[in-house]
Amino acid sequence: MRVVMTVSNPFKPDPRVYKEAKSLVKAGHEVYVIAWDREGKYPKEEIVDGIKVIRLGPRAAYGAAMVLKLPLFYLNAFHLVLKLKPHVIHTHDFDTAVLGFVLKFLKGTKWIYDVHDLYETFVPPGAIRKLVLSLDRMLLLSADSVIVVNRGFVSLFRKWGRLGGIHVVMNSIGEIKQVFKKHRKFTVFYGGVLSPGRFILEMIKISRELGVSLRIAGFGTLEGRVKEMCKRPCEFLGYLPRNEALKEMGIAHATFILYDPSSENNRLATPNKLFEAMALETTLLVVDGSTAAEIVREGRCGLPCEYDEKSVRENLLKLMESPKDVKKMGRSGRRLFLKKYRWGRFEDVLVRLYGGKST
Structure with missing residues (x-):
């Protein structure tokens, strides 16, 4: 199965996205990660542990200013996704979820929405926060499946109306076999x-x-x-x-x-x-x-x-x-x-x- 993941960072790599992508590669899937390289300093294409990483522009400052360039990233990413013709689009967080929403309704592609954070909490109280919250609820109800980081998110999203198709994949790590000797001083x-x-x-x-x-x-x-x-x-x-x-x-x-x-x-x-x-x-x-x-x-x-x-x-x-x-x-x-x-x-x-x- 061909899987395309989308992230709004340059994938240096992003720990959670990397773990999930690597696990899917291990399970036999073909995995692409489309990443936004806002600094324009990372390789445009590379393979990381079997994960095919493609980085796109435009360059953009971090913080609120990135919102102005986000539509250009969407456009670039959408054109690439259409060429790749994935069986599944797996969007990470609210700021790339629109790509999954559009692809699902234009092409019927299966869409998995992976929620790392509550994005509205990053926005000051007011009309914009309410808009972000409304959009996120709509996206959550539209996705074929939703992945969350713990059971707390499951409870919250059920209150929002998402009753099924929620899967918990926590921000855990692989087993660390070595346990280090502690410092002599606390x-x-x-x-x-x-x-x-x-x-x-x-x-x-x-x-x-x-x-x-x-x-x-x-x-x-x-x-x-x-x-x-x-x-x-x-x-x-x-x-x-x-x-x-x-x-x-x-x-x-x-x-x-x-x-x-x-x-x-x-x-x-x-x-x-x-x-x-x-x-x-x-x-x-x-x-x-x-x-x-x-x-x-x-x-x-x-x-x-x-x-x-x-x-x-x-x-x-x-x-x-x-x-x-x-x-x-x-x-x-x-x-x-x-x-x-x-x-x-x-x-x-x-x-x-x-x-x-x-x-």
């Missing part, structure tokens, strides 16, 4: 996007007050501020390749997923690093009331906190003062990961979906 690691609403600057402040070794890797709008604030015992590592970031996660005692819970998308989020931490026996600090907190409680692999400095400081101090508990929580998280959350389980869901069997 260490916290954060690897990811450096942006507001992730408790990064607050954690630097708390770590310096408590004398915690905090190591931060990533890039984003807060990068300059992070560099400025990171003085001993905190250290900014810059951008790290995935293998190096996993090693840093593995030798740390703890990590944190503290997203601002005022956003519904943040409350529902179960990012890659949740499962990476569990697989690497690294204890987690998460926001209470979130989907991540439900999993942490299930695995007894960390501590839920309120989204404020007092609560996070108290819970971080608990971890610092309880090395045996930290070790126990790390091992408990890995056990649950291997039993319930490793990528192989979700790969099976994806492959069955493409074989015509529902879950």
Whole structure:
């Protein structure tokens, strides 16, 4: 079966899209990924682990300005999809879903809508947010099948009117066989996007007050501020390749997923690093009331906190003062990961979906 996936990033690669595409290639499908190279600096065509990647323009700035160039990407991508004549178009997120919608109704192509995030939560309250929400509901009801990242999205979309054809493929990872030896000194690691609403600057402040070794890797709008604030015992590592970031996660005692819970998308989020931490026996600090907190409680692999400095400081101090508990929580998280959350389980869901069997 020929499958075309669409993404609005240059696929460098996008971890979730890569995992799904690679699993489908392994299952015997011919998989293309049409990616938007807004920077114009990546190969126009390449094969990545059997995945045929084609990158298109136009060049465009990141942020709100990209909306002006999005129709041109749609036009370029649509022409290419027509040439490829896929059996299935698999669109990732709201900003490429229109391609699946149009192809389904013009050509009768099977359309799978893969929802990573709630896009309306990225738009300020007002008329535009309401429009995005209305369009997304219409797209969700039109797709042949919908893939979501966890059960929280299933519950929400059923309220929106999508009652069937929803499949859960979580942002998990393959089994990590190596478990690293932890630092001698209690260490916290954060690897990811450096942006507001992730408790990064607050954690630097708390770590310096408590004398915690905090190591931060990533890039984003807060990068300059992070560099400025990171003085001993905190250290900014810059951008790290995935293998190096996993090693840093593995030798740390703890990590944190503290997203601002005022956003519904943040409350529902179960990012890659949740499962990476569990697989690497690294204890987690998460926001209470979130989907991540439900999993942490299930695995007894960390501590839920309120989204404020007092609560996070108290819970971080608990971890610092309880090395045996930290070790126990790390091992408990890995056990649950291997039993319930490793990528192989979700790969099976994806492959069955493409074989015509529902879950």
